[in-house]
Amino acid sequence: xxxxxxxxxxxxxxxxxxxNSGHFITPLRSYCAAHCTRTDGMTGLLAPAKPMVxxxxxxxxxxxxxxxRNLFQVASNLRAAAATYRAGDVVAAERIWLTxxxxxxxxxxxGRDHVGHPGDFRDPFxxxxxxxxxxxxxxxxxxEVRQQIGEIDDLLVRYARFSLAEQVFPWIAGxxxxxxxxxxxxxxxxxxxxxxxxxxxxxxxxxxxxxxxxSPAATQFAFQIRERWLPALETLQHFLQxxxxxxEHLAQQAEIMFHTLVLLLEVLKFWVIExxxxxxxxxxxxxxxxxxxxxxxxxxxxxxxxxxxIKMLFEVLRLMIDGAFQxxxxxxxxxxxxxxxxxxPENRLDPVRVGVVTAA
Numbered sequence: 001x002x003x004x005x006x007x008x009x010x011x012x013x014x015x016x017x018x019x020n021s022g023h024f025i026t027p028l029r030s031y032c033a034a035h036c037t038r039t040d041g042m043t044g045l046l047a048p049a050k051p052m053v054x055x056x057x058x059x060x061x062x063x064x065x066x067x068x069r070n071l072f073q074v075a076s077n078l079r080a081a082a083a084t085y086r087a088g089d090v091v092a093a094e095r096i097w098l099t100x101x102x103x104x105x106x107x108x109x110x111g112r113d114h115v116g117h118p119g120d121f122r123d124p125f126x127x128x129x130x131x132x133x134x135x136x137x138x139x140x141x142x143x144e145v146r147q148q149i150g151e152i153d154d155l156l157v158r159y160a161r162f163s164l165a166e167q168v169f170p171w172i173a174g175x176x177x178x179x180x181x182x183x184x185x186x187x188x189x190x191x192x193x194x195x196x197x198x199x200x201x202x203x204x205x206x207x208x209x210x211x212x213x214x215s216p217a218a219t220q221f222a223f224q225i226r227e228r229w230l231p232a233l234e235t236l237q238h239f240l241q242x243x244x245x246x247x248e249h250l251a252q253q254a255e256i257m258f259h260t261l262v263l264l265l266e267v268l269k270f271w272v273i274e275x276x277x278x279x280x281x282x283x284x285x286x287x288x289x290x291x292x293x294x295x296x297x298x299x300x301x302x303x304x305x306x307x308x309x310i311k312m313l314f315e316v317l318r319l320m321i322d323g324a325f326q327x328x329x330x331x332x333x334x335x336x337x338x339x340x341x342x343x344x345p346e347n348r349l350d351p352v353r354v355g356v357v358t359a360a
Contacts, residue, residue: 003090003215004214004215005085005093005212005213005214005215005218006212006213007082007083007085007086008082009118009119009208009209009212010078010079010081010082010085010209010212010213011078011079011082012119012121012208012209013078013121013205013206013208013209014075014076014078014079014082015075015121016121016122016123016201016202016205017071017072017074017075017078017202017205018072018075019123020071020123020198020201020202021067021068021069021071021072021075022068023126023127023197023198024064024065024067024068024071024198025064025065025068027127027128027129028064028127028129028189028194028195029061029064029065029068031129031185031188031189032057032060032061032064032185033057034131035131035132035181035182035185035188036053036056036057036060036182036186036189036243037053037054037057038053038178038181038182039053039054039178040175040178041138041175041177041178042175042178042179043175044170044171044172045171045172045254045257045314045317045318046175046176046179046254046321048318048321048322048325049179049250049321049324049325051325052246052321052324052325052328053182055325055328055329056182056186056243056246056247056331059328059331059335060186060189060239060240060243062335063239063335063338063339066338066339066342067198067236067342070342070343071202071229071342074224074225074229077096077097078221080096081093081094081096081097081217084096093217094215094216094217095217096217097217097218097220097221098216098217098220104220104223105220105222105223105227109219109223110219117204117207117208118208118210118211118212119208119211119212120204120208121205121208121209123197123201123204124200124201124204125192125193125196125200125201126197127193127194127195127197127198128193129185129188129189129191129193129194130193131185132180132181132182132184132185132188133181133184134177134181135177135180135181136177137176137177137255138175138176138177141255141258141259141262142172142258144262145172145258145261145262145265146169146172148262148265148266148269149164149165149168149169149172149265150165151269152164152265152268152269152272152303153165155272155273155276156272156299156303159276159279159296159299160296160299160300160303162300162303164303164307167307168307168310171314172258172261176250176251176254176255176258177251179247179248179250179251179254180247180248180251182243182247183243183244183245183246183247183248183251184244186240186241186244186247187240187241187244189240190237190238190240190241190244194237194240195233195236195237195240196233196237198233199230199233199234199237202225202229202230202233203225203226203230206222206225206226210222228341228342229341229342231341232338232341232342235334235337235338235341236338238334239331239334239335239338242327242328242330242331242334243328243331245327246324246327246328247324249320249324250320250321250324253316253317253320254317254320257313257314257316257317260313261310261313264306264309264310264313268303268306272302275295275298275299275302276299278295279292279295279296279299282295
């Protein structure tokens with residue numbers, strides 16, 4: 001078949017691909033290192049969530065590193081093809097792209113080209129995710145819980161020599177604001193200021209190139225961009241959204257648990273006050289001496305029942321943490337699919353048989 005090619009246009013798209021490969025590192029990987037790794041404040045009940053933070057960040061960072069390396073390889077191969085076309089060795093230039101990847105273009109494949117901007121290799125978007133908004137809701141709720149328990153404990157220690165605070169205080173920590181900020185960071189990476197920008201940019205550049213290159217190699221190249229790279233970036237977006245949803249859901253559950261705990265402690269406080277008033281009246285009664293011990297035991301038993309309910313709340317949150325961790329682990333399958341989809345063929349694969357080609 002006759003080959004139509006403008007090597008300068010291949011060079012132009014190669015520059016755009018190189019530029020976008022760099023976006024995987026700066027700003028995306030750098031942003032994730034700064035905003036997806038926070039575990040400060042993850043104490044008490046949320047301490048088990050720390051490994052989830054590390055796992056999500058490591059997997060994301062590895063994908064960004066892989067994306068940069070493989071997209072840069074595509075750009076390098078495209079530059080090599082342009083130079084070889086320019087040197088007049090059309091067969092060698094075609095051979096660079098006529099290598100059979102894991103899924104070559106099917107026979108008769110034609111790219112869905114939009115040729116409204118030929119030769120325009122500018123980026124419509126520049127990735128620039130905004131930093132998460134700092135939140136301080138957690139501090140207010142923790143202070144409220146501690147105040148409720150402190151008021152209850154003053155009465156319990158005085159009348160029953162029992163401390164609820166000793167049981168609860170070690171666990172009522174864990175900053176869900178940090179979880180929410182991590183979630184917001186992954187949302188930013190998944191959005192138009194993140195990987196979506198790279199996707200739009202390379203699709204735009206492919207449209208700009210399509211009018212300047214028509215050959216069997218051009219068909220294979222278009223297939224790699226449109227049917228491998230763009231779907232891989234879409235899967236990467238979903239991968240990041242899985243992390244966003246896992247962190248946000250866990251933050252919501254932690255907040256709900258603390259709201260429930262506050263209500264439970266309010267009910268307990270009024271019940272303890274009522275029991276203490278009754279106990280005070282009995283102590284002041286001449287005939288009530290024998291009933292004091294019964295009232296004290298009833299007070300302690302009632303508080304222990306509430307403590308059991310509080311522990312059940314804590315256990316539910318622990319199960320939620322386990323579920324979120326499993327969701328992040330399961331996202332590893334998406335990471336593998338992404339790697340397999342955009343892996344650059346380099347020179348390791350077999351040539352596609354396309355017959356004899358001649359230059360125009």
